[in-house]
Amino acid sequence: AKGLNCEKGPTPEPCGLCDNCRSIGEGSSVDVIEIDGASNRGINEVRDLRENVKFAPTQGSHKIYIIDEVHMLTTEAFNALLKTLEEPPPHVVFVLATTEVHKVPMTILSRCQRFDFRRFSVREIAERLRYVTEEEKIEADEGALMVIAHHGDGSMRDALGILDQCIAYADGPLTEEVVVEVLGTVTREKVAHFASLVAAGKIGEALEEIKALEEGGKDLAQFLKELMGHFRDALIVAAGGSTELIDASPEILPLIESQGKEVKPERLLRLLAICGEALQELRWAQRSRIILEMAVIKGAMTQDQGAIEERLAYLEEQVARLAQGPIREQERPREVEAPLREEATPPREDEPPPEDGPRQEPAILGQWDQLLECLRAAKRADLQAFLREGRPVSFADGILQVEFPEDRGFHKASLEQESNREAVEKILSRALKCTVRLECYFCGERIPSDNPQREPEDPLDDPVVKAAIELFGGRVINVTRGDVDSGEGDRDEEYAADDETGPEGPGAVT
The missing domain is CATH 3.40.50.300 (P-loop containing nucleotide triphosphate hydrolases)
Structure with missing residues (x-):
C-alpha cells in the first residue's frame, strides 16, 4: 500500500x-x-x-x-x-x-497474481523475540522464547502477540514456567519425561501424569501436540538426521538425543501414528482425558515392530526348511511266492506285515504352534483360536487334515466356511511356500489314508477256508482272494501241499 x-x-x-x-x-x-x-x-x-x-x-x-x-x-x-x-x-x-x-x-x-510467503522458522522467530526483549530491557530465558516461537507456528505477528501477553502476565523475569502457564501447556522437560514413560511401557506412572495435567487445567490437546513434536525430534535422531533439524533449546537437546538413541525408529513411528490418531479423535471427543489415556496405553503396549518382523522371518525360514525336506514313505512288504509245503506257515519273521496304528506325522506337524503363530501375525486371531481347538493328524500332498472333538462343532463349522477356510489356506500356503488345502473332521470319522489296506495275516485262518476244509476234507492246494461278483481274483498269496492223487484228485480244496 x-x-x-x-x-x-x-x-x-x-x-x-x-x-x-x-x-x-x-x-x-x-x-x-x-x-x-x-x-x-x-x-x-x-x-x-x-x-x-x-x-x-x-x-x-x-x-x-x-x-x-x-x-x-x-x-x-x-x-x-x-x-x-x-x-x-x-x-x-x-x-x-x-x-x-x-x-x-x-x-x-485465475484472475489474481499470486505471491506465496514462506513461514518463519522457529529459530528466526526466537532471534526476533530476543531482539525485542533486549531492546525493551526485559529479562527472558532462552527456553521461554523457544516455547513462544513454537506456538507462533511460523507467524511472527502471532509470536509477538504471545510475547506481549506473557510480559504483561509476568511479575519479573520471563521464564519458561510463566510462558507455559499463560499458554496452558507444560515445559519441554515434562514432555520429555512423559515420553520416556510411554516408551518404557510404564503405564501407571503415565496415567498419573495425565491425571495431574487435567487437574491442573492444562490443555490436553495442546499437550498431545507437544508430545508428537517430541517424538518427531527423537525420530530425527534415531534415523540419523542432523540435530540442526531440531528446534530445541540447548538444555532439552541432550534429552532428545538420548531418547532417539534408546528407542528404535520403528517404535517411534508407531508412537507418532498413535498420537496422530488420538489428536484427530480429540476434535470430537467430549472427554479428552479418555482419548489421551487410550493413546498412552496403546503406545506403551506396542511391541517393537522390528523384533516381530525378525521373529516372523525366522519362523517362515524354519517352516520352509521343514516343508522342503523329503517325507519318507512307508515301505510296502515284498510279495514272495511261497513254495509248496505240507503245512501252512505264518509269514516270515523278517518281513512282518504293517501294524495298525496312528499314522506317522510328518515333521511339519511338529511345528504346529509356529503355524498358528503365523495366523495371529496376519491379524487373524479368530482363525488361530478356531484351529487351536483341533489336532493335526496328517499333511501330505498339500492336504492338511485336522481332527476336532465332538464338542468343538462350532470351531469346525467356522473353519469350513469358505471365507475362513480360504484365509487359512492362503496364510499357511505363504508360510510353507506351497499350496495348502484344509480338511476338517470329527474324531472317529474316516480320514483317507495313504497306507494300503492290510490283508489278513494267514489265509488258513479265514472262516470260509476253515468251513471248506471241514466240509470236503483233504489238504489245501491254494487259496485265491478276489471279487466274488466278478469272479476275478489275484493270486497274491498261495498255500499249497502235496496230494496223493494229484491236484485234480479227490480231496482238493480251491
Whole structure:
C-alpha cells in the first residue's frame, strides 16, 4: 500500500516519510481499507464493496482493499466479487490474503497474481523475540522464547502477540514456567519425561501424569501436540538426521538425543501414528482425558515392530526348511511266492506285515504352534483360536487334515466356511511356500489314508477256508482272494501241499 500511494511512487521502496506513507503506517489512511473476510463473508457485504469501489481515492493515487482470510467468503460472495475482479476500476487494487489458498475458488485464483510467503522458522522467530526483549530491557530465558516461537507456528505477528501477553502476565523475569502457564501447556522437560514413560511401557506412572495435567487445567490437546513434536525430534535422531533439524533449546537437546538413541525408529513411528490418531479423535471427543489415556496405553503396549518382523522371518525360514525336506514313505512288504509245503506257515519273521496304528506325522506337524503363530501375525486371531481347538493328524500332498472333538462343532463349522477356510489356506500356503488345502473332521470319522489296506495275516485262518476244509476234507492246494461278483481274483498269496492223487484228485480244496 505504501509503495502504491507514496508521493515518490509507485515504487517498490517507499520513502516512509511522506504524509501518505506515515498515514498508512499509522492505519489512518482513508484510501487503504482492510476487511475481515471471516466477519464480512456474505453477499450483502460484497455488494456494498462493489458500490464503494466506484469512488476515487482522496489522498493517494490508488484505493487499496485488503481482504484478510478471504477463503472465509461464501460461494455467493465470491461469485458477486468475480465481475469486479475481472474489470476493476483503474484506481482500485485488491489484496486477497489467506492461509488456506486451496479453499479459494479457481475462478478467483485465475484472475489474481499470486505471491506465496514462506513461514518463519522457529529459530528466526526466537532471534526476533530476543531482539525485542533486549531492546525493551526485559529479562527472558532462552527456553521461554523457544516455547513462544513454537506456538507462533511460523507467524511472527502471532509470536509477538504471545510475547506481549506473557510480559504483561509476568511479575519479573520471563521464564519458561510463566510462558507455559499463560499458554496452558507444560515445559519441554515434562514432555520429555512423559515420553520416556510411554516408551518404557510404564503405564501407571503415565496415567498419573495425565491425571495431574487435567487437574491442573492444562490443555490436553495442546499437550498431545507437544508430545508428537517430541517424538518427531527423537525420530530425527534415531534415523540419523542432523540435530540442526531440531528446534530445541540447548538444555532439552541432550534429552532428545538420548531418547532417539534408546528407542528404535520403528517404535517411534508407531508412537507418532498413535498420537496422530488420538489428536484427530480429540476434535470430537467430549472427554479428552479418555482419548489421551487410550493413546498412552496403546503406545506403551506396542511391541517393537522390528523384533516381530525378525521373529516372523525366522519362523517362515524354519517352516520352509521343514516343508522342503523329503517325507519318507512307508515301505510296502515284498510279495514272495511261497513254495509248496505240507503245512501252512505264518509269514516270515523278517518281513512282518504293517501294524495298525496312528499314522506317522510328518515333521511339519511338529511345528504346529509356529503355524498358528503365523495366523495371529496376519491379524487373524479368530482363525488361530478356531484351529487351536483341533489336532493335526496328517499333511501330505498339500492336504492338511485336522481332527476336532465332538464338542468343538462350532470351531469346525467356522473353519469350513469358505471365507475362513480360504484365509487359512492362503496364510499357511505363504508360510510353507506351497499350496495348502484344509480338511476338517470329527474324531472317529474316516480320514483317507495313504497306507494300503492290510490283508489278513494267514489265509488258513479265514472262516470260509476253515468251513471248506471241514466240509470236503483233504489238504489245501491254494487259496485265491478276489471279487466274488466278478469272479476275478489275484493270486497274491498261495498255500499249497502235496496230494496223493494229484491236484485234480479227490480231496482238493480251491
